Amino acid sequence: MKILILVFLVGIYQVTAETHSLKYFVTESSQVPDFPEFVVVGMVDDVQIVHYDGNTTEAVPKQDWMKEVIDDDPEYFKRSTNIFIKEQQTFKDNIEVLKQRFNQTGDVHIYQVMYGCEWDDETDKVNGYRQYGYDGEDFIALDLKTETWIAAEPQAVFTKQKWDNDKARTAYLKYYHTQICPEWLKKYVNYGRSSLMRKDLPSVSLLQKTSSSPVTCHATGFYPDRADLFWRKDGEELYEDVDRGKILPNHDGTFQMSVDLKISSIAPEDWKKYDCVFQLSGVKDDIITKLDKSVIRTNEGNPLIMMIIPIVAAQVVLSVIAVVGFIVYKKRNCKRPPPSVENREVQEEMLPKA
Incomplete structure (x- = not known):
């Protein structure tokens, strides 16, 4: 098929500064056919670097250059595996809590968190983020500037109140997203420079x-x-x-x-x-x-x-699910019922050490 392509190149290209990112996608699902109930995907500059799912119960590197991390830290993936195994139960409990919050039973449901940081390699400016979603809709997110949680749904208000009261943990999350996460991001970029910077x-x-x-x-x-x-x-x-x-x-x-x-x-x-x-x-x-x-x-x-x-x-659909392991489920033609009086808590998960 390459013979069909006609190329027009203008000048010699030059590489400029850019923003790098480290993202983690954690997904707990209920009754999704042919998909693990629990999946964790780590990505640097939108390139998958680590994968874990509840079927294999093992964190594995997805890039050859990630093996350098093992050389410097032999316990890295063992430690990550242990954290994800513990998180798996927390997320399983949380999705059950959310089903009660929304007065739901059975059917397909998905609970997710996306968190990470960005780093500008020229200005050294960093930015962090952490947000949760349920069935394809925003649920709750952390505002790092005010160190408070923003509830996107009435059903998230109780969780917001509980998490806002845990000042120590919120302060640590801010430290994680603005200090620890960027430090690991810089390490990953250095490890995979030849691949990521191409x-x-x-x-x-x-x-x-x-x-x-x-x-x-x-x-x-x-x-x-x-x-x-x-x-x-x-x-x-x-x-x-x-x-x-x-x-x-x-x-x-x-x-x-x-x-x-x-x-x-x-x-x-x-x-x-x-x-x-x-x-x-x-x-x-x-x-x-x-x-x-x-x-x-x-x-x-x-x-x-x-x-x-x-x-x-x-x-594309098959490759996205197989490689990324992250799906957003959007319910169609479905109006949510009014908030439940159930006040069971959605637990905060453990933090992967980047």
């Missing part, structure tokens, strides 16, 4: 089903996924007559994305005013592809061309 520029092509169909600007093979792709006219970004697609993973760990431009109202003499722009985080120069009929690959001559995007897209 910048892969994409191949960019223009595709079209028929001569009257929208023109698709398709970029594939870029890394990391912090990128943007858009159409512009006379140097100004277009927001009308465009359809922007999502960033999708490729089988080799790189990414792809596309954006469509409706050309039905564009006069032939105005085509030269349009171009497609690809931007990659940390790379100074853009990749600019001119709207030119001579370089457009059409479906009329080769029916396989426009199948490139949907074939890969069809594999």
Whole structure:
């Protein structure tokens, strides 16, 4: 399929400063078919570094460079495993408490926490966050500036009151997210620098089903996924007559994305005013592809061309669940019942030592 790709590269790219992130996703689920009840995923710069689930009950590295952590700290994954095993029971208890809070029984339910930190490698500025969700809706979150909890649901008010009263733990959480977490993030970035800091520029092509169909600007093979792709006219970004697609993973760990431009109202003499722009985080120069009929690959001559995007897209759901192990369940057409009088407490889980 690479022979179908026409590339336009402009200049020599340069790497600039960027923000790095360390995130943990913890998911407890109830009655989700073919999915572990408890899953923990750790990610650095959106790259998975550690995985644990209730079926295997073992924390395992997901990147080769994470083995350097073991060299420096042989007990790292054993310690993480023990913490996750204890957390598993806490989360199992919590999801039962929440089902009572919302007057629910049975059915599919998901309780999650996302927490972590960000670090700007130029300014050294750090930022932390910690938020909980239930069945795809916000439940409660920590405001690090005020060291208080924000309840997003009436059912979370009791939890907010209990956690707000635990000043010592909240203070520790602030210390964890602004000191401990960033310190580990810097270590991880150093361990995986050659992989995490790499910048892969994409191949960019223009595709079209028929001569009257929208023109698709398709970029594939870029890394990391912090990128943007858009159409512009006379140097100004277009927001009308465009359809922007999502960033999708490729089988080799790189990414792809596309954006469509409706050309039905564009006069032939105005085509030269349009171009497609690809931007990659940390790379100074853009990749600019001119709207030119001579370089457009059409479906009329080769029916396989426009199948490139949907074939890969069809594999995304499986790859996201299999690799990331993190799902957000959004109930459809379901109104929650009024808050329960049940005041059992949602427990705070233990903290993984990054």
